Amino acid sequence: MTKREIADVLNDISTLLELRGENPFKIRAYSNGARKLETLEEDLDELIAEGKLADIQGFGKALVEKIKMLHTDGKLEFYENLKASVDPGIVSMLEIPGLGAKKIKVLNESIGVSSIEELQKACDDNRVAELKGFGKKSQDKIVEGIKNREAYGKRHLWWRAREIAEPILAGLLALEDVEKASHAGSFRRRREHVGDLDFIVASSKPGPVMDWFVSQSHVKEVTAKGETKTSVRFESGLQADLRVVPAKQYCFALHHFTGSKDHNVQMRQRALARGLSLSEWGLKPVEAESFEDSLEAESESDLFRLLDLKFVPAELREGLGEIETAEGKGFPPLLEVDHLCGVFHNHTTASDGSATLEEMTAAAQDLGWEYWGVADHSKASFQANGLDEERLLNQISRIKDLNASNKFSTHVFSGNECDILPDGSLDLDSEVLMKLDYVVTSVHSSFSQSEAEMTARIIKAIENPATTMLGHLSGRLLLKREAYKLDTQKVIDAAIANGVVIELNANPYRLDMDWRFWRKAAEKGLLTSINPDAHSTDHFAFVESGVNVGRKGWLTEDNVINTKPLTEVVKILAGKRPHLTC
Numbered sequence: 001m002t003k004r005e006i007a008d009v010l011n012d013i014s015t016l017l018e019l020r021g022e023n024p025f026k027i028r029a030y031s032n033g034a035r036k037l038e039t040l041e042e043d044l045d046e047l048i049a050e051g052k053l054a055d056i057q058g059f060g061k062a063l064v065e066k067i068k069m070l071h072t073d074g075k076l077e078f079y080e081n082l083k084a085s086v087d088p089g090i091v092s093m094l095e096i097p098g099l100g101a102k103k104i105k106v107l108n109e110s111i112g113v114s115s116i117e118e119l120q121k122a123c124d125d126n127r128v129a130e131l132k133g134f135g136k137k138s139q140d141k142i143v144e145g146i147k148n149r150e151a152y153g154k155r156h157l158w159w160r161a162r163e164i165a166e167p168i169l170a171g172l173l174a175l176e177d178v179e180k181a182s183h184a185g186s187f188r189r190r191r192e193h194v195g196d197l198d199f200i201v202a203s204s205k206p207g208p209v210m211d212w213f214v215s216q217s218h219v220k221e222v223t224a225k226g227e228t229k230t231s232v233r234f235e236s237g238l239q240a241d242l243r244v245v246p247a248k249q250y251c252f253a254l255h256h257f258t259g260s261k262d263h264n265v266q267m268r269q270r271a272l273a274r275g276l277s278l279s280e281w282g283l284k285p286v287e288a289e290s291f292e293d294s295l296e297a298e299s300e301s302d303l304f305r306l307l308d309l310k311f312v313p314a315e316l317r318e319g320l321g322e323i324e325t326a327e328g329k330g331f332p333p334l335l336e337v338d339h340l341c342g343v344f345h346n347h348t349t350a351s352d353g354s355a356t357l358e359e360m361t362a363a364a365q366d367l368g369w370e371y372w373g374v375a376d377h378s379k380a381s382f383q384a385n386g387l388d389e390e391r392l393l394n395q396i397s398r399i400k401d402l403n404a405s406n407k408f409s410t411h412v413f414s415g416n417e418c419d420i421l422p423d424g425s426l427d428l429d430s431e432v433l434m435k436l437d438y439v440v441t442s443v444h445s446s447f448s449q450s451e452a453e454m455t456a457r458i459i460k461a462i463e464n465p466a467t468t469m470l471g472h473l474s475g476r477l478l479l480k481r482e483a484y485k486l487d488t489q490k491v492i493d494a495a496i497a498n499g500v501v502i503e504l505n506a507n508p509y510r511l512d513m514d515w516r517f518w519r520k521a522a523e524k525g526l527l528t529s530i531n532p533d534a535h536s537t538d539h540f541a542f543v544e545s546g547v548n549v550g551r552k553g554w555l556t557e558d559n560v561i562n563t564k565p566l567t568e569v570v571k572i573l574a575g576k577r578p579h580l581t582c
């Protein structure tokens with residue numbers, strides 16, 4: 001375990017002891033130990049290796065033993081037993097913001113409350129207000145806390161988090177006392193959702209920077225305010241950490257707090273192998289007394305260079321082989337939004353979209369796209385007003401007329417998002433499907449099939465000559481609905497064998513096929529399309545979230561069909577639709 005993880009366990013121990021009503025000195029020994037460990041400048045690995053942990057003031061013998069055990073084994077019997085000895089309902093009450101172990105113990109002992117539900121009931125009956133040391137005000141706070149717990153506990157979509165993250169960074173950069181500033185953490189790594197936001201600032205005057213930060217509108221609560229770190233909670237429940245460091249520490253702090261944890265662990269090991277110790281404070285020879293003697297780095301590129309590595313884009317820092325690549329020739333330029341020349345999976349008012357064919361075409365033209373494709377739903381998606389064969393043929397001729405009119409410079413492709421029926425057949429007549437320029441096939445029903453059934457169903461659709469690309473492969477809705485069971489590797493292989501594209505659905509709630517599959521799949525030759533699945537003109541903007549995830553999957557321009565200019569796209573689509581010519 002790392003220093004921070006051990007500190008978390010020590011804090012947990014202290015809380016559990018408090019819930020059990022144990023000796024206050026013992027309780028404090030653990031919480032003090034946790035704080036001490038968190039702020040320890042020395043490298044924990046070294047201290048333990050050299051047997052010097054016990055020399056640190058505040059670490060008693062029992063604590064040293066437990067830290068060592070956690071460091072080497074990652075677990076501790078004492079902690080496991082302690083956890084098992086406290087009612088989980090009581091432990092869960094700790095999730096209520098503003099309610100600590102001491103109060104929970106009183107509530108449990110005086111009115112027998114041992115779960116969040118029971119606590120809610122006690123508040124409804126006004127029993128908490130009547131308790132000594134609580135009162136009406138605390139009761140109201142608890143009720144509010146129970147309500148907020150859900151919002152606070154959950155993760156937040158990257159796309160939503162950016163609405164807060166981007167203006168704050170812009171504001172920080174505009175402050176006089178700020179030399180440099182950046183996002184860090186999972187937000188900078190462009191994860192599909194984030195636990196909290198992290199900001200790193202270089203400044204010699206942290207005070208005014210922190211003051212500005214906590215005074216932002218939407219800040220509901222300041223949860224921690226220290227000399228170098230301030231944490232706030234916004235109205236949405238999203239939290240943010242701001243760390244202000246001296247300029248010479250900036251890129252070390254930025255690298256450390258960008259993470260990921262796995263990436264950091266590998267970087268520290270690499271440093272150690274070179275006799276160096278890497279931390280958020282700097283990079284120093286192992287034997288140097290403190291990080292005051294750190295090597296200098298102006299930028300993250302310098303930092304990587306000091307460890308003989310090429311720069312690693314933040315999106316790739318997941319500990320999934322990026323260090324090995326950075327040791328060698330480094331990374332090719334990753335996919336960018338500007339590379340896109342158009343998009344394929346979109347809806348109009350003909351099915352469940354809110355903009356007409358003309359409005360969508362005008363919006364695509366405003367974005368400078370050479371082409372866009374209509375892929376309205378098929379008839380099985382009746383709740384989405386899916387098109388039957390007749391309406392689809394009608395739409396094909398309308399699109400033909402629109403293209404011929406030269407009203408817009410953007411070319412419109414005729415497509416369809418055709419349902420993959422439970423048995424793997426497609427929802428529309430194949431003769432009609434072959435009249436289209438392309439077909440996106442998607443699963444919209446029977447999500448509960450077994451993995452074998454679902455895999456066979458999708459592979460059957462892949463093998464259908466009408467299928468150009470697969471829509472939202474997993475069916476997941478992030479933070480809302482799990483993916484259906486599927487053997488994704490088998491599907492990838494079938495798609496490659498049949499020349500079928502697997503889309504990267506750029507809707508911020510979908511973002512599938514998941515980024516973790518793309519690197520290997522693209523190496524094997526799979527092509528993708530960044531598809532906004534737009535149901536209105538503003539949804540075209542989703543492509544940015546799709547590109548983020550494509551970058552996390554190590555994708556370059558070459559792996560993506562909609563980075564190709566119109567003439568090349570037509571050539572590719574013509575592989576399955578001989579009627580298409582330039």
Ligand code: DGT
Pocket residue numbers: 002003004005184185186187191193194195196197198256257258259260261262264265
């Ligand atoms: P999140 O907020 O859950 O979406 O994920 P992150 O990656 O933003 O995590 P966060 O906010 O807890 O910490 C930011 C970064 O700081 C994290 O990616 C790596 C670094 N960091 C935090 N705690 C530790 C730790 O215990 N060990 C290591 N090696 N790095 C850590």
Ligand code: CA
Pocket residue numbers: 184185186187194195196197198
């Ligand atoms: Ca974070």
Ligand code: CA
Pocket residue numbers: 185196197198241
């Ligand atoms: Ca954080």
Ligand code: ZN
Pocket residue numbers: 417442444471472
């Ligand atoms: Zn769909």
